[in-house]
Amino acid sequence: MVVQIGVPFVQKFELPSLKYRWARYSWAMFSRPGPRYEIRLFRTRAEGPSEPIPEIRRYVRGYRSPDPMSLYAPYWTEDELLDRLARLVTHIARDRRDGYTYVAEVRWLAYQRADLPLRTELRADSAR
C-alpha cells in the first residue's frame, strides 16, 4: 500500500520542490497528449541519395527504412525518443563499418515540447 501510494506521488511531484511533472509510473492516464512524430531511418554517403539501411529488422523490429513512419509517443518523452534513435543509429554504424552515415530524421507533427526544433537529424558515421 505504501509503495502503491508513495511511488506515484514521488514520480508526479519532484522532491523537495513538489513541482508537478508528467511521469510514466504515476497513473497519469491520458493527462498528457503524447507527441506525434514522423521518423525516417536511412543511410547516405557524402552528398549521395538516401538509401535503405540493410537488414533493419535485424537491428530493431517494427521499424522500416527508408520510408517515413508516423508514430505516437503516449508514454515516453521527446528526450527519451531522441536518445533512443541516437543510440540506434550509433549502434548500426558501429556494427556495419561500411563508410556510410546512418541517419534518423525526426519531424515533430504535433503536441511536442515547445522548445524543440520542428526537425531533428541524428547522424552517426560508420568508419571502415
Added chain:
Amino acid sequence: MPTPRGRGPEWAQAEGWFASVPAYRLASFRVVLAVATLIFHVPKFNGFIRDYVSSEFHVGPALGGLPILSPVAGLALPLLHWVTATGLLLGVWPRTCAWFLAVAGAWVLLLDPEHYSHGAQFHLTLLALAGCSTDGVSLSRLLREDEGAARCPGWPELLVRFQVAIVFFYAALDKVISPAWGLKGTGLPALRMADHGPGLGLVQRANRALLHVIPGALSVGTILTEFLLAAAAVVPRLWRVGLFAGLTFVVSIEFLLQPGLFAWDLLVAGLVFLPAGDRSWKMVYAPGCGACRRNRAILSRLDWLRRLQWVICAERVPTSAATGFAGMSTWWRLRLESPRGRAFCGLAALRVLPAIVLPPLIIALLVARFGGEFFTRRGYGPWEDLPFLLLGAYLASWLPEVSRWWRGDRPLSAATGCAHEGRVEYP
C-alpha cells in the same frame, strides 16, 4: 432487512481486514482476470518478448541492474505465460500462476520504456492482487451448483478496492494539475479517439465535435467523476452510486478511446464491489416444467456469485397446466424475485439477469471485444463493436417500457412483466 442508514449496502458491511467473506467473488474476479490475460495480455507481452529477442539493438532497462532477456528465456517465457494463464483460469495453483504472471510481466514491462502502458501496469497489479487470494474455488466448482458456503479472508478484496481508489485518485489529481486538462481542457481534442463502424461511427463523430465545443466542461466532468470513483471505492456508502458511475465511465472510455485492456480491467475490479453468496434472488421454478429445468441447468452454471436461490412453487405441474400457474405463464417461464420481494417475469426477468450473472457476461463481452478486434484487424469488418451492439440491444429491450412511461401508461418501476401473475405462495 433494511440497511442501517449511513452504513452502505448490507453486503458492504466489512468486519475488518481479516474478516471472512464469500469466496465466490474473488474466484470470479480471478477467472475473469485470467480470461483477459489469455486473450489480450499474454499475446501482447509474448509479442514484446519475440520482438525483443529478435532485435539486436536495445536501450537499457528502466530499472538499473535488471537482467536482460536471453534467447533461452525468450523461448521459455511465452510458453510459461500460456501455461500459467491457463492455470489461473482453471484454478490450478492459482496463486503461483498469478504471481508468476505479475512478476514476469513486470520484468518485460521494465525491459524497455516502449513496453510500458498504464493499462499493462494496472493489469499486472490486479494479477499480483489475485495472487493474494486464498479463495480455493476452481473454475469447475464455480460452474457447479453448490450450497454457496465457501469463504475466505477478505483482505485481497480490500486491496483491490484500495488499488482502484489509488488509480482514480491519482488520475484525477494529474488532470487537475496537467496543462492539458484542468478547467479549460485544451488538450482534450488531442485525444486519439477510436474508430467505429457504421452507425457507431456517427456517434463517435458527434463525440469528436463535442470535444472541440465544450472541452472545459468535459474535462471538469471527467475529473469530478474520477474523484467520485476514488472515494466510492473506499466508502461503502457510495458503492451503489459508484457502481453506476463506474460502469458508465468504463463504457464511455472504452467507446471513446478503446484503451486496450484498461477499461475491461476496471470492469473486472468492479466485481469485488458486488454482493455474493447471499442467495437473495429467488428463481421460481417447477421440477415438472421442462423450460424451468432448462433455465436451472443454464443459470445455475452462470451464477458464479451464488446469488440465485431456486424455489419450487409446485412439485408436479401437469404439462397442460404448465403455462397456467403463478408466474409461469410468461416468456421462457422466468420468474425472478428480488431481495426486496419484487417479482420480475419473462423478458423483465431476462433484463435483470445480467446484473446477477455478471462475471460470465463480462467474459462473453471480453471475447466479443477482442475476438472482434482479431477479425477487424484482418479486414473482416468492425467486429470489435460487437459489445456495444449487444449493449444497444439490451437498452433497446427497454424501449417499449420507456414508451409506455412516456405516454403516461405506467411508471418504469412497474415494468416487471408480472402484472397479471399475482403473488406466488410457495409450498
